Amino acid sequence: MKLWDKGFSTDKKIDLFTVGNDRELDLILAKYDVIGNIAHAKMLHKIGLLTDAEIADLETELKNILHIIEEGNFIIEDSFEDVHSKIEFLLTEKLGERWFVQNTSIKFWPCCRWIHYPLTAFAELLREHRLSAAEIESVDLSSFPMIPYPCFSNQDPANLVAATFSFPHAAAMVALDVPAGPEWFAPAQMNGGRAKAFRKKVQLGIDPAGYDPNAWGVEEGVLKVPSRARIKARGTEFERASLFALGDPWHGAPRYGDGDLSDKFRRQARTLAPLSERWHRQVETIIEQTLNLEQTNVREFVRGIQVLGFD
Numbered sequence: 001m002k003l004w005d006k007g008f009s010t011d012k013k014i015d016l017f018t019v020g021n022d023r024e025l026d027l028i029l030a031k032y033d034v035i036g037n038i039a040h041a042k043m044l045h046k047i048g049l050l051t052d053a054e055i056a057d058l059e060t061e062l063k064n065i066l067h068i069i070e071e072g073n074f075i076i077e078d079s080f081e082d083v084h085s086k087i088e089f090l091l092t093e094k095l096g097e098r099w100f101v102q103n104t105s106i107k108f109w110p111c112c113r114w115i116h117y118p119l120t121a122f123a124e125l126l127r128e129h130r131l132s133a134a135e136i137e138s139v140d141l142s143s144f145p146m147i148p149y150p151c152f153s154n155q156d157p158a159n160l161v162a163a164t165f166s167f168p169h170a171a172a173m174v175a176l177d178v179p180a181g182p183e184w185f186a187p188a189q190m191n192g193g194r195a196k197a198f199r200k201k202v203q204l205g206i207d208p209a210g211y212d213p214n215a216w217g218v219e220e221g222v223l224k225v226p227s228r229a230r231i232k233a234r235g236t237e238f239e240r241a242s243l244f245a246l247g248d249p250w251h252g253a254p255r256y257g258d259g260d261l262s263d264k265f266r267r268q269a270r271t272l273a274p275l276s277e278r279w280h281r282q283v284e285t286i287i288e289q290t291l292n293l294e295q296t297n298v299r300e301f302v303r304g305i306q307v308l309g310f311d
Contacts, residue, residue, distance in 0.1 A: 026083035029146055030074055033083050034066045035216045042221030043250060061094050106247035108256070108264060109180045111163075111170040114225070115152075116245035118143045118167070120254060121229035123174050123246070125238045133175040133198055136233045141167055142207040143227040155199045160185045168202035169195070181267040217243070222250040262287045 026033075038059060045055035065087060068074050080086045109116060118141040125131065146152070147167070157163035163185055172195045173184045189195050209215040209226035217224035224243040231238045244253035266283055273279035286304050289296040 025146070025149065025151075026076060027074065030069045030076075030083045030087075031066065031213075032144060032146075032210075032216070033087060034062055034069065035213055035218055036223045037087065038062050038066075039216060039218045039221060039223040042218065043223075046221040057095060058091070061091055065090055105245070105249060106256070106261070106264075108247050108260065109170060109174070110182075110184050112152075112165045113245070114144060114146075115165075115167050115170045116247070117225040117227035117242055118229050119170055119174060120244065120246045121227055121240040121242035122171055122231070124242070124254070125229055125231050125240050126175060128240075129233075129238055131175075131231060131233050131238070133172075133177075133194070136175060136198075136201060136231055138232045139171055139175075139202045140205060140230040141171065141202065141227070142205040142229075144210045144225055145206055147204050147206055153204045155202065156196070157190065159190075163190060166199070167204055168199035171202045172198040179267050180264070182271050217250075222252070223248070258291055262291070 041050065041055060041058050041062070044050045045052075050058070065074070076083060076086045080089065105113070107113060107116065109119060111119075122139065122141065141147075151162070151165045152167050154162055154166040155168045157166045157169050163169045169184075173180070173189065175198055176189075176194060178184055178189055183189060207226045207228055215224065215226050225245070226241070226243060228239065228241045244250065246254045246256060248254075265287060269283045269286075270280060282304060286301075289301045289304065293301075
């Protein structure tokens with residue numbers, strides 16, 4: 001079962017490249033994935049999207065899966081892409097298709113979601129103290145127990161896939177103020193001297209709180225990932241902790257507004273025709289109509305979306 005299955009088989013070489021040894025690594029992540037699912041389900045119950053009976057059934061089955069994991073009997077077969085698809089299969093097998101729970105968080109940075117937690121703390125330090133990449137001597141990012149894995153600590157990613165999972169690359173892009181989007185993976189950023197130099201400054205570590213299931217917010221009905229960023233610059237050390245990532249929907253998470261969402265859409269849409277002023281104007285029109293849907297002519301809105309390529 002592949003989450004991104006399109007109804008046809010892929011070349012085995014492509015499957016090996018994209019999946020690789022994810023299944024083996026995900027066996028370690030499985031426990032925390034289930035804990036996160038429990039927290040997410042409790043949040044949905046808290047805001048009224050799941051009934052008392054539904055949350056009881058869902059939590060029971062997730063805890064059954066957690067028990068299997070802790071007993072060492074959890075297996076991710078080759079027919080599954082990763083831990084997420086295996087857990088989804090086990091849930092739907094027991095509870096039916098209606099138990100597929102959508103992720104309601106928003107990703108503001110084009111990198112692995114796990115990176116967003118310490119990256120949020122890092123970005124807040126940069127903004128609060130107006131730190132520039134040139135004056136930063138070193139960066140220490142601490143987060144969940146899997147963070148020391150080579151794919152996450154890669155300081156010299158060779159391609160887009162590797163860069164997507166690289167904490168050092170994400171930190172470099174934020175520090176160098178590269179707009180979040182396709183530009184993160186442009187040759188100038190992947191191979192440029194400034195990016196390469198900054199990636200070498202980034203080291204990873206484990207936040208000890210990540211070993212404690214109670215620190216992940218399960219009982220509160222939210223998902224927390226204990227993380228921390230430390231920056232050495234200007235002869236001192238700046239430090240900030242973060243339990244949430246920018247874009248998380250839960251109370252206590254960093255706030256974002258219409259401007260943040262508009263900026264993300266603007267960056268993504270404009271890449272389709274970066275030199276066209278007419279295209280840029282159309283993007284701005286769509287943003288304005290979306291922010292004022294009550295006063296927007298539906299037919300005009302639909303035509304505009306179709307122009308942007310969203311059928």
